[in-house]
Amino acid sequence: MTRRHRVAHVDELPTNGSRVIADINGLEVAIFRVDDEFHAVANYCIHQGGPLCEGEIDGRVSVTDDGWTWEYDETPKHIRCPWHGWMFDVTTGKNDDAEQYAVPTYDVEVDDEEIFIVRG
Secondary structure (H helix, E strand, O other), X not given: OXXXXXXXXXXXXXXXXXXXXXXXXXXXXXXXXXXXXXXXXXXXXXXXXXXXXXOOEEEEEEEOOOOOOEEEEEEEEEEEOOOOOOEEEOOOOXXXXXXXXXXXXXXXXXXXXXXXXXXX
């Protein structure tokens, strides 16, 4: 059975990079606004259980395939765990350095300006 849980009004996330952390039946989940879309991830780092979504959110510097050119993605969608610095893309849940690691993500629906997390 799929259930929707109201977590916020869109006005509570006014700009890209905004976040709201909500408790859904004992599970802390953060909703982020990225490129005017909403994404939800669990508020725990898979490394050692830190409060992932309480960390800084920013863009990401990376090296291109040639190994010489640096690129900066300025979209604030990379969350850094405040405990040990592991970084995750909030739109996919994947670790920025090792894609085999990921935090759980959840479907988000917006209905009449209200934001819901959808869980099975």
